[in-house]
Each structure stands twice: as C-alpha cells, then as structure tokens.
Amino acid sequence: MTRPRAAISWSGGKDSLAALASVRNDLEVVAALTMFDEGGQRSRSHGLRPGLIAAQAERLGLHPVAARCRWDNYDAAFTTALRRLACDGITHVVFGDLLFPEHRAWAEQRCAEAGMTAVEPLWGTSTSIVFDTFVASGAVAVMVTIREPWLDESWLGRPLTADMKTEFVARGIDPCGENGEYHTAVVDSALFSSPIEVTAGVRVRRGDCVALDLIPDAQRG
Numbered sequence: 066m067t068r069p070r071a072a073i074s075w076s077g078g079k080d081s082l083a084a085l086a087s088v089r090n091d092l093e094v095v096a097a098l099t100m101f102d103e104g105g106q107r108s109r110s111h112g113l114r115p116g117l118i119a120a121q122a123e124r125l126g127l128h129p130v131a132a133r134c135r136w137d138n139y140d141a142a143f144t145t146a147l148r149r150l151a152c153d154g155i156t157h158v159v160f161g162d163l164l165f166p167e168h169r170a171w172a173e174q175r176c177a178e179a180g181m182t183a184v185e186p187l188w189g190t191s192t193s194i195v196f197d198t199f200v201a202s203g204a205v206a207v208m209v210t211i212r213e214p215w216l217d218e219s220w221l222g223r224p225l226t227a228d229m230k231t232e233f234v235a236r237g238i239d240p241c242g243e244n245g246e247y248h249t250a251v252v253d254s255a256l257f258s259s260p261i262e263v264t265a266g267v268r269v270r271r272g273d274c275v276a277l278d279l280i281p282d283a284q285r286g
Contacts, residue, residue: 071157072096072130072150074172077118078249079199079206080161080241081277082188085125086202086256087186088159097127098146104131111209111248116281117261124257140175147179159184162241163192166234176204193230196240200227204256206249207263213273215246221277222265225249250279256277 068091075081075097085094099118100109108118115131122129130150134142147158158176162168162185169185176183187195199206204224211218215238230240238246253260266278 069157070095070155071159072098072147073127074120074161075099075122076161076248077108077113077121077131077251078161079204079211079251080163080190082204082206082254082256083199084159084161084186088184092157092159092184094159095128096130096150096153097122097125097265098130098132098150098158098236100139100143100146101131101133103133103135105131109134109136109139111250113209113250114278114280116283117250117263117279120261120281120283121248121251123256124254124259124261126258141276144175145177145277147175147181151179151181155181157182157184157185161187163187163190163195163241165239178211191237192241192243196230197226197227199223202214202255203253204251205253205260206251207279208247208277209250209279210248210274211275212246212278214274218268218275220247220273221268222279244286245274254281 071092071094088284132142132146149211158181160172172183206250208220208223211220233240262282266280269276
C-alpha cells in the first residue's frame with residue numbers, strides 16, 4: 066500500500082527526531098520544514114545554524130525546506146510554506162508536540178489552512194517515556210539552550226544521557242524540557258547515514274536563557 070507523502074516540522078531537536086522515528090513506517094516523509102529568522106541565519110525554534118539543519122536533513126535523506134519570517138508573521142509564513150509543500154504532493158505534516166493543547170491546535174489550524182493533515186505521533190505520551198525511548202535508541206542530542214534557574218551553563222554541550230533524568234526530576238525539570246528548561250540539537254541517530262561532527266562556538270545570553278552556537282565542522286573557518 067502506498068504511504069502518504071509527508072513533511073516534518075523540523076526543529077533539529079530530540080522531539081522532532083522522536084516524532085520522525087514514530088511515523089516512518091506509516092508515512093513517506095520526504096521533507097523537513099524549518100522556520101528561520103529574516104536573515105536566514107538562525108532557526109526560530111532552537112537558534113540553530115542553517116548548515117546544521119541542512120546536515121541533519123541530508124543524513125536523514127530528507128529535502129530541507131527553509132522559510133524566513135519575523136515573529137509577528139510566523140503563522141502566515143508557516144502556512145505559505147505548507148502550501149508550497151502541498152504543491153509537491155505532500156498531504157501530511159508531522160509535529161513533535163507532547164503536552165500543550167494550544168500547540169496541537171496551532172499545528173492543526175496551519176495545516177487546515179493549507180489543505181493538509183497534521184500528525185502528532187507523540188501527543189499524550191509521558192515525557193518520561195519519550196526521554197527514555199530516545200536515550201535508549203542511541204541517538205545523540207546535545208544541549209544547545211538552557212534556562213535558568215533550572216539549569217546553568219555547565220550543561221551546555223552535554224549530550225542527553227539516562228542518568229540525567231534523575232537530576233531533572235530533583236530540579237523540577239520536565240524530562241523533555243517541555244516547559245522550556247532546555248533545547249537540544251541531534252547530531253547522531255540510527256536514522257542518520259553518518260554522525261555530524263560539531264564544534265562548540267560562542268555562548269549568547271538572552272534574559273534567563275543561554276544558547277550555545279553549535280558549528281558543523283564542515284563550516285569552520
């Protein structure tokens with residue numbers, strides 16, 4: 066039976082990869098859509114370089130689709146990008162939402178505007194289970210953003226490991242960082258054709274968040 070053609074809303078982090086792994090036997094995921102700032106320099110969700118997003122898509126065998134926007138026209142830009150994907154025969158869009166009904170409603174509304182179907186494979190799953198499953202898969206997700214006071218800068222650049230969950234619980238942190246406690250960038254996975262070699266760059270503070278610039282080694286210099 067032919068699987069529906071799909072795109073994934075791609076942040077570059079662990080939840081996106083977990084969502085992709087959950088649907089790959091049911092959908093033919095062919096594209097990864099990422100929203101960037103107006104200059105195309107950083108992804109809107111996790112602040113990742115376009116080179117890193119492109120490297121992830123390449124290793125997943127997906128076509129990278131980039132759209133640029135301001136925060137105040139994000140919704141419209143996302144819908145426009147979906148409509149372009151629909152012209153390529155893509156009918157479904159995969160999202161990595163876990164907890165918040167307003168996030169799911171947003172995804173469904175954007176897809177409805179483009180005549181597409183939103184797919185939320187992780188929805189309602191315990192974040193503890195999602196964390197455990199991700200770590201057990203052998204995928205490597207590096208912390209690229211932390212939010213104080215939950216975490217400090219010493220966590221930046223560290224890959225997620227099973228023993229972190231105990232400390233997260235002790236600190237009142239959701240295992241998957243669903244309250245914005247941290248963000249990650251995936252650099253290796255069983256779904257990747259090869260790992261992405263990266264170098265830690267500068268750290269940038271914005272309020273109570275500190276972000277690490279993760280540079281693909283192919284772009285150094």
